[in-house]
Amino acid sequence: MATTGRFSYDELFSKDMPASPPSPFPTAKYDFAVAYPDPDTIPLEGLVDSLRTALDREGRDLAYYPDAAGLLSLRQLVAKKLARDRGMTVDPDHVVMTSGSSEAIGMLIQALTDPGDTVLTEEYVYLGTLRQLRRYGVNVVGVACDDGGIVPEALEETLADLRGRDSVVKFLYTIPTFQNPLGWTMSLERRKAVLEITGDHGVPVFEDDCYVDLRFEGEDVASFHSMDGAGRVIYVGSFSKILAPGMRMGYMVAPPEVLHRALSGRPGGGPSQFSALAIEEYLKHNMYSHIAEENEALRVKRDAMLASLGESFGSSARWNAPEGGLYVWLRLPEGADLAAVQAQAMAEGVAYYNGSQFSPEGKGVNCARLCFGHPSAETVYDGIAELARVLDCHGALGG
Amino acid sequence: MATTGRFSYDELFSKDMPASPPSPFPTAKYDFAVAYPDPDTIPLEGLVDSLRTALDREGRDLAYYPDAAGLLSLRQLVAKKLARDRGMTVDPDHVVMTSGSSEAIGMLIQALTDPGDTVLTEEYVYLGTLRQLRRYGVNVVGVACDDGGIVPEALEETLADLRGRDSVVKFLYTIPTFQNPLGWTMSLERRKAVLEITGDHGVPVFEDDCYVDLRFEGEDVASFHSMDGAGRVIYVGSFSKILAPGMRMGYMVAPPEVLHRALSGRPGGGPSQFSALAIEEYLKHNMYSHIAEENEALRVKRDAMLASLGESFGSSARWNAPEGGLYVWLRLPEGADLAAVQAQAMAEGVAYYNGSQFSPEGKGVNCARLCFGHPSAETVYDGIAELARVLDCHGALGG
Numbered sequence: 001m002a003t004t005g006r007f008s009y010d011e012l013f014s015k016d017m018p019a020s021p022p023s024p025f026p027t028a029k030y031d032f033a034v035a036y037p038d039p040d041t042i043p044l045e046g047l048v049d050s051l052r053t054a055l056d057r058e059g060r061d062l063a064y065y066p067d068a069a070g071l072l073s074l075r076q077l078v079a080k081k082l083a084r085d086r087g088m089t090v091d092p093d094h095v096v097m098t099s100g101s102s103e104a105i106g107m108l109i110q111a112l113t114d115p116g117d118t119v120l121t122e123e124y125v126y127l128g129t130l131r132q133l134r135r136y137g138v139n140v141v142g143v144a145c146d147d148g149g150i151v152p153e154a155l156e157e158t159l160a161d162l163r164g165r166d167s168v169v170k171f172l173y174t175i176p177t178f179q180n181p182l183g184w185t186m187s188l189e190r191r192k193a194v195l196e197i198t199g200d201h202g203v204p205v206f207e208d209d210c211y212v213d214l215r216f217e218g219e220d221v222a223s224f225h226s227m228d229g230a231g232r233v234i235y236v237g238s239f240s241k242i243l244a245p246g247m248r249m250g251y252m253v254a255p256p257e258v259l260h261r262a263l264s265g266r267p268g269g270g271p272s273q274f275s276a277l278a279i280e281e282y283l284k285h286n287m288y289s290h291i292a293e294e295n296e297a298l299r300v301k302r303d304a305m306l307a308s309l310g311e312s313f314g315s316s317a318r319w320n321a322p323e324g325g326l327y328v329w330l331r332l333p334e335g336a337d338l339a340a341v342q343a344q345a346m347a348e349g350v351a352y353y354n355g356s357q358f359s360p361e362g363k364g365v366n367c368a369r370l371c372f373g374h375p376s377a378e379t380v381y382d383g384i385a386e387l388a389r390v391l392d393c394h395g396a397l398g399g
Numbered sequence: 400m401a402t403t404g405r406f407s408y409d410e411l412f413s414k415d416m417p418a419s420p421p422s423p424f425p426t427a428k429y430d431f432a433v434a435y436p437d438p439d440t441i442p443l444e445g446l447v448d449s450l451r452t453a454l455d456r457e458g459r460d461l462a463y464y465p466d467a468a469g470l471l472s473l474r475q476l477v478a479k480k481l482a483r484d485r486g487m488t489v490d491p492d493h494v495v496m497t498s499g500s501s502e503a504i505g506m507l508i509q510a511l512t513d514p515g516d517t518v519l520t521e522e523y524v525y526l527g528t529l530r531q532l533r534r535y536g537v538n539v540v541g542v543a544c545d546d547g548g549i550v551p552e553a554l555e556e557t558l559a560d561l562r563g564r565d566s567v568v569k570f571l572y573t574i575p576t577f578q579n580p581l582g583w584t585m586s587l588e589r590r591k592a593v594l595e596i597t598g599d600h601g602v603p604v605f606e607d608d609c610y611v612d613l614r615f616e617g618e619d620v621a622s623f624h625s626m627d628g629a630g631r632v633i634y635v636g637s638f639s640k641i642l643a644p645g646m647r648m649g650y651m652v653a654p655p656e657v658l659h660r661a662l663s664g665r666p667g668g669g670p671s672q673f674s675a676l677a678i679e680e681y682l683k684h685n686m687y688s689h690i691a692e693e694n695e696a697l698r699v700k701r702d703a704m705l706a707s708l709g710e711s712f713g714s715s716a717r718w719n720a721p722e723g724g725l726y727v728w729l730r731l732p733e734g735a736d737l738a739a740v741q742a743q744a745m746a747e748g749v750a751y752y753n754g755s756q757f758s759p760e761g762k763g764v765n766c767a768r769l770c771f772g773h774p775s776a777e778t779v780y781d782g783i784a785e786l787a788r789v790l791d792c793h794g795a796l797g798g
Binding site for chain 1: 433435436437438439441443446447450451454455458459460461462463464465497498499501502504505506508509531534639643644645646647648663665666667668669670671672673674677773
């Protein structure tokens with residue numbers, strides 16, 4: 001560790017934990033790496049107007065330290081939304097607002113795990129969750145998936161194997177809808193099977209539903225939480241995707257004893273009331289019209305990506321056609337190495353994350369997550385052609 | 400631990416840590432317990448107008464996940480403010496924005512301490528810091544103070560004693576200006592002595608300067624950080640007092656290796672950009688005029704408290720006359736027990752915290768912290784009279 005001036009912090013540190021903060025996301029002309037939503041549909045005017053209305057009504061309350069669980073009226077709105085959209089019966093007192101869903105995930109990992117515990121995930125998993133699990137010394141085990149979601153037989157086998165080795169499995173973390181990074185939505189049958197198998201093994205389910213509002217077509221699939229009669233599903237959601245990540249507003253729904261523990265690990269209190277007041281007032285009146293507008297913009301971008309993939313990659317690769325969300329998962333033939341050319345592609349203006357970055361075991365260098373949320377539809381279209389050109393030029397197409 | 404439905408989280412929890420979230424502050428007709436600033440001077444209109452201006456300019460950036468360290472332009476403003484107001488030379492890259500100063504304090508405690516370590520504090524210490532130190536299993540040792548601040552001889556003696564017992568002293572935490580809960584400002588001579596003594600023992604200083612802007616009269620005293628040539632002062636500040644706690648915006652200044660470690664423990668990313676943009680745009684133009692207006696309001700309240708204390712307590716108690724901040728420290732004669740009647744006083748409409756709540760050793764039941772920030776001047780005046788009446792009625796005046 002470095003020293004500063006004449007004083008060394010070496011002597012003071014005895015903690016053994018990774019010291020790196022998350023690195024900033026890359027920027028590139030064609031940026032399919034960033035997991036950002038559409039910037040042009042952020043309702044800036046609406047949020048400012050709503051904030052003014054809310055502050056006229058209750059602005060003096062900013063002088064108080066916020067409720068540790070977050071603004072009550074916003075928690076009530078979340079409970080109503082979850083009842084309407086996800087079939088969930090939730091007491092607003094069992095909702096805690098967080099600084100994005102990433103804070104919720106971190107608080108829950110801290111509350112529920114000890115170093116050496118095991119957590120199951122899908123075979124490719126959201127980077128932020130993977131990073132936080134590792135930071136807390138958790139053993140992450142990916143479970144095989146296909147286009148319908150987690151494969152029940154693989155889950156059963158993994159759990160039986162872990163039980164045989166006396167591992168402590170704290171929960172199964174899943175993004176069942178528009179999975180990050182795989183893009184699929186887990187079918188109802190699969191959800192029922194996963195709930196039953198984990199139930200048999202006494203393992204809670206941690207349902208991260210942060211993309212569920214971004215559905216362009218098809219029907220919603222029931223949430224794990226709505227099918228759970230035993231209080232063993234923990235649920236996390238976010239306003240980062242339907243409003244903006246910069247608002248830093250997500251939430252968790254969990255049994256009181258879990259929330260209690262999670263809250264005791266949060267030093268900064270509830271998230272900004274300034275953000276919370278604007279969000280509550282805006283969404284109370286505009287939630288579904290805004291979501292519809294945003295999804296229309298995202299649908300066009302997805303279509304641009306799928307069309308360009310067809311034209312540029314043809315039969316040399318496979319990819320899925322998600323009904324919503326932000327991601328397409330590109331699979332090149334075995335032997336292709338998208339990790340090896342990632343830095344070069346970035347230097348040539350095309351950014352992506354290769355599959356191994358999402359894999360607990362580091363597999364999947366022939367795959368890439370392509371996010372279509374942030375660039376314009378035209379940029380998405382051109383960028384995929386450029387990606388194919390760059391990969392071909394560097395012999396990275398495999399096959 | 401309770402069970403939920405048919406499922407028990409008992410089996411899953413093995414962590415041994417306090418599970419209680421911070422309890423909500425009490426509310427009472429005469430509330431001297433809450434540490435809130437004046438609600439009537441919060442610049443609501445100004446903040447909304449500033450937000451609109453900032454979003455017109457850079458609102459699409461809300462689609463990005465914020466820099467882990469927080470909005471760069473706000474960190475630059477903090478660096479400029481600290482140079483002008485506190486004589487500090489600070490690189491904006493060494494500033495991290497946090498969800499209030501309490502998040503900064505929590506992140507730093509988590510980054511710098513291990514269970515069993517020792518941290519020194521003033522003999523009475525901010526409740527939030529005390530709670531967090533205890534949560535992380537830190538041994539908190541209070542150092543004797545008088546009206547000039549920490550007593551150098553007591554500090555020297557405490558450090559020598561701890562060294563003799565092979566304790567690992569991670570830092571000295573101090574609120575040198577308008578101390579919470581004692582109200583005094585540490586003199587320049589004392590600061591120099593404290594810096595020298597801690598330097599001799601290789602112990603960093605953690606300077607919590609969150610009240611420094613609330614000066615009604617007298618001259619600023621140089622910050623520890625500005626007198627440190629060895630990179631061993633960590634500095635924390637806040638916008639909770641000069642704007643509003645509900646904005647959830649504070650900051651820390653520390654050597655890069657410390658920030659690095661602190662950031663790696665924060666799961667939710669930087670605080671709300673929505674708050675940050677409004678704050679930066681507003682303070683860029685209005686910081687000092689707004690602070691002057693707020694301090695004028697607070698000065699009137701402090702004067703009302705001091706006048707009422709003189710009329711209602713006379714020679715039966717002692718108290719200080721702070722040059723700023725939010726707190727007066729009331730001392731009744733030995734034998735008085737303000738802890739015993741606290742709940743009854745609350746029931747009769749007068750709220751305060753007794754001294755023992757701020758003491759690592761639980762001493763000081765004959766003392767109380769009285770915060771004059773939130774009630775109106777008239778309420779402050781009437782409330783002190785009511786406090787004297789309630790204490791007298793229940794035989795709690797001692798002496």
